Amino acid sequence: MGASGNVSWFADIGLNDRPTVGGKGGSLGELFRAGVAVPPGFVVRTQAFEGFLEALEHEFPIRAKVELLSPDDLEAVTACSKALRARLEEAVLPPLVVDDVLAAYARLRHESSAAAVAVRSSATTEDASEASFAGLQDTYLWVNSWEETLRKMRSCWASLYSVESICYRRKHGFPEASVAMAVVVQTMVEARSAGVMFTRSPTTGDRSVITIEGAWGLGSAVVGGEVTPDRWVIGKITGEISVREISEKRIKHVPLPAGGIETVPVEPELVRGACMSDAELQALRDLARKVERHYGRPQDIEWAVDRHSGDIRLLQSRPETVWSMKEAAPVARAAENPLSHVMSIFGGRR
Amino acid sequence: MRHAAVGSRRRGVIIDTSVNPRSFPLPSSLQVIPGTEQAQAAYPYYTQFTASDDNRFWFYNSMHFPEPMSAFDMVTAEAAYCALGSSSTRVHCIPTTLGIDHRIINGRVYIGGNAVTDPAEIARRTTEFQERAFYYYENWERLYAQWREKMLALIRDARALPKVALPEFEPLEHVRAGRGVASNHYLLDIYQKTLEGYFRMWHHHFEFLLLGYGAYLTFFAFCKGAFPEISDQTVARMVAGIEAEIFRPDEELRRLARCAVELGVEARFQEGMSAQQIMESLQQAGEGGKAWLGELEISREPWFNINVGDGFYHYHRSWNDDLSMAFAGLPGYIARLKAGESLERPLGKLQAERRELIADYRELLSSDDERAAYDQMITLAHRVFPYVEGHKFYCEHWYTNLFFNKIREFGALLAAHEFFPNQEDVFHLTHYELEAAIIDLMTSWSNGSPPRGPERWPQIVAERKAAIVEWAKHDTPPALGPVPEIIDDPAIVMLWGITRETLDTWLNVGNEGSSNEIKGFAACSGVVEGPARVVKSVEEIGRLQKGDILVCQITNPTWAPIFQKIAGAVSDIGGSMSHAAIVAREFSLPAVVGTGTATSRIKDGQRIRVDGGRGIVTILQ
Numbered sequence: 001m002g003a004s005g006n007v008s009w010f011a012d013i014g015l016n017d018r019p020t021v022g023g024k025g026g027s028l029g030e031l032f033r034a035g036v037a038v039p040p041g042f043v044v045r046t047q048a049f050e051g052f053l054e055a056l057e058h059e060f061p062i063r064a065k066v067e068l069l070s071p072d073d074l075e076a077v078t079a080c081s082k083a084l085r086a087r088l089e090e091a092v093l094p095p096l097v098v099d100d101v102l103a104a105y106a107r108l109r110h111e112s113s114a115a116a117v118a119v120r121s122s123a124t125t126e127d128a129s130e131a132s133f134a135g136l137q138d139t140y141l142w143v144n145s146w147e148e149t150l151r152k153m154r155s156c157w158a159s160l161y162s163v164e165s166i167c168y169r170r171k172h173g174f175p176e177a178s179v180a181m182a183v184v185v186q187t188m189v190e191a192r193s194a195g196v197m198f199t200r201s202p203t204t205g206d207r208s209v210i211t212i213e214g215a216w217g218l219g220s221a222v223v224g225g226e227v228t229p230d231r232w233v234i235g236k237i238t239g240e241i242s243v244r245e246i247s248e249k250r251i252k253h254v255p256l257p258a259g260g261i262e263t264v265p266v267e268p269e270l271v272r273g274a275c276m277s278d279a280e281l282q283a284l285r286d287l288a289r290k291v292e293r294h295y296g297r298p299q300d301i302e303w304a305v306d307r308h309s310g311d312i313r314l315l316q317s318r319p320e321t322v323w324s325m326k327e328a329a330p331v332a333r334a335a336e337n338p339l340s341h342v343m344s345i346f347g348g349r350r
Numbered sequence: 351m352r353h354a355a356v357g358s359r360r361r362g363v364i365i366d367t368s369v370n371p372r373s374f375p376l377p378s379s380l381q382v383i384p385g386t387e388q389a390q391a392a393y394p395y396y397t398q399f400t401a402s403d404d405n406r407f408w409f410y411n412s413m414h415f416p417e418p419m420s421a422f423d424m425v426t427a428e429a430a431y432c433a434l435g436s437s438s439t440r441v442h443c444i445p446t447t448l449g450i451d452h453r454i455i456n457g458r459v460y461i462g463g464n465a466v467t468d469p470a471e472i473a474r475r476t477t478e479f480q481e482r483a484f485y486y487y488e489n490w491e492r493l494y495a496q497w498r499e500k501m502l503a504l505i506r507d508a509r510a511l512p513k514v515a516l517p518e519f520e521p522l523e524h525v526r527a528g529r530g531v532a533s534n535h536y537l538l539d540i541y542q543k544t545l546e547g548y549f550r551m552w553h554h555h556f557e558f559l560l561l562g563y564g565a566y567l568t569f570f571a572f573c574k575g576a577f578p579e580i581s582d583q584t585v586a587r588m589v590a591g592i593e594a595e596i597f598r599p600d601e602e603l604r605r606l607a608r609c610a611v612e613l614g615v616e617a618r619f620q621e622g623m624s625a626q627q628i629m630e631s632l633q634q635a636g637e638g639g640k641a642w643l644g645e646l647e648i649s650r651e652p653w654f655n656i657n658v659g660d661g662f663y664h665y666h667r668s669w670n671d672d673l674s675m676a677f678a679g680l681p682g683y684i685a686r687l688k689a690g691e692s693l694e695r696p697l698g699k700l701q702a703e704r705r706e707l708i709a710d711y712r713e714l715l716s717s718d719d720e721r722a723a724y725d726q727m728i729t730l731a732h733r734v735f736p737y738v739e740g741h742k743f744y745c746e747h748w749y750t751n752l753f754f755n756k757i758r759e760f761g762a763l764l765a766a767h768e769f770f771p772n773q774e775d776v777f778h779l780t781h782y783e784l785e786a787a788i789i790d791l792m793t794s795w796s797n798g799s800p801p802r803g804p805e806r807w808p809q810i811v812a813e814r815k816a817a818i819v820e821w822a823k824h825d826t827p828p829a830l831g832p833v834p835e836i837i838d839d840p841a842i843v844m845l846w847g848i849t850r851e852t853l854d855t856w857l858n859v860g861n862e863g864s865s866n867e868i869k870g871f872a873a874c875s876g877v878v879e880g881p882a883r884v885v886k887s888v889e890e891i892g893r894l895q896k897g898d899i900l901v902c903q904i905t906n907p908t909w910a911p912i913f914q915k916i917a918g919a920v921s922d923i924g925g926s927m928s929h930a931a932i933v934a935r936e937f938s939l940p941a942v943v944g945t946g947t948a949t950s951r952i953k954d955g956q957r958i959r960v961d962g963g964r965g966i967v968t969i970l971q
Binding site: 201204205206207208209233235236237238240241242243330331332333334335337338339341342343344345346347 | 444445446476479480483484487488561564565567568571572575576577578579580581584707710711714716717719720722723724725726727729730840844875963964
């Protein structure tokens with residue numbers, strides 16, 4: 001943590017710090033400390049946001065106003081959102097926050113060879129598996145200057161007051177005082193291939209398999225559904241690859257030198273080529289098991305392969321929610337007479 | 351219509367099933383191939399289809415009887431179903447099923463289950479079953495130890511039977527001993543004891559079989575429920591034994607390879623030499639050579655009493671009868687030893703891997719209650735499995751060899767008396783006819799008249815041999831009769847792996863002729879490409895080159911020696927628990943089994959790809 005407490009490095013935080021570093025920041029710190037290769041970075045803690053907001057509250061009440069909104073009154077929410085976001089984007093940043101972020105930014109760029117950073121929202125209610133906030137706040141990729149980093153940090157803060165976010169919180173009745181925004185700044189992986197994986201089957205819920213989807217270039221093309229990814233199903237324990245669907249991947253996302261992302265055609269010889277080797281798939285399996293074991297439950301993971309080093313990096317891991325919510329009845333229960341289990345085979349129609 | 355295709359696929363006999371789309375061809379519509387009527391008539395009346403059989407569902411038992419059966423070999427079907435049925439119907443009283451009926455047409459064995467559907471009867475049988483089967487489970491180890499003793503005694507008795515012979519005059523010592531019974535009588539005595547022993551052996555075979563498979567399948571079904579995408583082979587790996595009898599013959603070969611190196615005679619084993627040539631060469635190789643031949647004798651009894659097939663046909667000979675299979679593996683093993691490789695199976699490592707596999711899956715279960723159920727089921731599966739894996743060596747291999755070889759002795763005697771030209775022709779008589787021929791010979795020996803057999807049998811044997819050749823040219827429908835709504839017979843599901851989905855595949859079979867993909871059971875994962883070597887009999891194994899993919903009707907544990915040489919294996923017959931699959935996993939050899947059609951669709955030398963994890967074979971050219 002920096003002297004003023006505005007910034008924390010991944011190595012120093014974990015899931016327990018979620019109230020001060022947000023869900024995403026806590027999760028990345030947790031992975032980092034568990035020895036999982038995540039791109040290095042730091043978190044601008046909620047305290048920075050709180051200080052900034054407090055100054056604004058003196059001029060004009062913000063949280064109290066939002067708390068009075070009804071999620072059904074879309075017109076009022078929209079008007080409020082517009083006004084609040086404009087103020088957050090314009091107000092002067094506290095000088096101490098600026099100093100701390102710039103120092104951390106300089107150190108991050110100095111210590112890694114990465115060409116750019118990602119600036120990600122990390123709200124304090126985000127990624128709680130019961131009320132997934134995923135996707136409601138903004139993430140900015142390929143940010144390559146300190147000026148832009150500060151600007152995107154501010155946009156992340158402002159995104160807490162987007163129409164969707166306000167409605168979501170009002171619908172769930174979260175008290176506004178408990179909602180704060182941290183911001184993750186981490187190095188970008190210039191991905192050769194990237195994608196997502198579930199540590200269970202999305203179709204059957206089977207926990208003994210890992211489903212991997214990936215495509216060429218940055219993972220945003222897969223997450224955004226712009227390309228049909230290659231798909232593999234791999235035995236979590238056996239490593240056996242039981243499904244291997246290599247798709248036609250015509251486009252990929254690549255970073256722009258000036259920041260941001262562009263869509264380019266895939267080299268013709270790679271269109272029908274598998275974007276991951278079997279050895280890389282096995283490495284992903286090892287990572288998936290490690291993360292799942294660490295959290296003790298199935299995970300939904302974003303990953304990328306560094307174009308330069310060939311290293312695999314995990315960008316994000318969230319608890320899998322769909323199947324976990326509907327845990328089925330046990331396939332069988334312990335029986336008083338262990339032999340009675342055979343009646344499931346011999347006993348006739350069930 | 352897809353059903354019309356079912357009939358058009360077969361050569362020779364066209365069956366129109368379009369009348370009733372929910373039916374396979376009816377038994378009554380199945381014709382005996384013209385010209386083979388006499389051969390068909392040889393099978394006993396109770397195995398012939400009759401009109402009333404049209405009301406029932408039958409399927410072709412291609413798993414155990416993939417080729418047309420000769421008249422004598424049908425004794426295997428008869429003895430096996432007699433014993434299987436008594437176990438399920440009357441000894442352990444399986445609640446939902448009685449036994450298996452069998453019929454033979456064109457040399458093909460069709461079987462049908464006998465389900466119990468009346469709930470009151472199921473309830474009555476359930477009470478009986480729990481009292482009987484649970485007693486077996488509770489006392490499994492003691493009863494199985496007793497079983498081995500019984501089985502070994504049966505084998506001893508079979509081996510103790512006198513050699514079949516008919517001297518010109520009764521030996522003088524018999525006269526002096528006052529034996530009072532002449533040698534011709536002993537022909538009948540030996541024959542009846544041989545036949546009796548075979549029927550008895552099959553009762554032993556089924557004493558534990560259904561209960562063993564049932565306990566295994568209970569665990570299997572649980573795994574499929576808890577882990578819907580788990581592969582059959584993974585479940586098999588969790589249960590399979592590490593030191594099962596089935597690995598022993600191959601282990602003996604590895605031992606003999608080590609002996610050859612230690613005794614300094616390894617240069618005597620060259621690729622392409624026959625077993626006979628190698629043995630002759632060793633005779634000339636001084637002390638080392640003699641010592642090795644001594645070691646060979648140690649391995650041969652009992653471990654070379656293993657068939658190159660499933661043991662159901664008289665021509666599935668054992669390593670002991672034909673050493674070529676065993677010797678084919680030795681040069682490869684010797685080369686690996688010379689390259690510094692240890693041929694020891696790493697038992698400790700294999701056991702640790704199995705323990706870890708079981709623990710890893712257990713950890714993924716959703717609750718402690720589920721884990722407790724898992725523990726209960728896998729414990730029982732582990733207890734029953736030594737029988738499931740071990741019985742085949744004693745029954746299908748060792749005993750069956752003794753049996754067919756004893757019948758061969760009668761064949762030699764009858765051939766010597768010109769009942770037919772060759773010893774092997776004896777297998778074209780039914781077991782009833784063989785008894786008649788023996789009595790004919792006994793009578794003739796006693797009264798000094800020529801036997802009547804030489805006038806009768808040569809022509810019949812020739813006809814029947816021709817019929818087998820003819821029958822083999824024709825496909826036969828996978829099933830007959832009305833399609834059942836469900837298949838709920840545990841014996842059929844367990845032993846043949848036939849489910850309602852299987853039937854749909856059969857009904858659709860005509861539609862997939864053009865595809866270059868052949869589907870089977872995933873036996874051992876891994877993907878490999880290479881030239882296909884379609885091997886139809888054991889004599890052809892010499893053609894296999896390093897890197898070839900073996901394509902055969904049925905693989906068998908005895909083929910293990912060549913598994914070290916090939917890149918992959920594909921078979922027509924077998925499930926993921928078949929011994930071929932077990933051995934393939936032992937060698938980490940990509941394998942697809944139970945394809946049904948691989949040997950007929952793949953041409954020798956074609957490039958193919960074997961995806962053992964998905965159970966798919968692709969013809970590449």
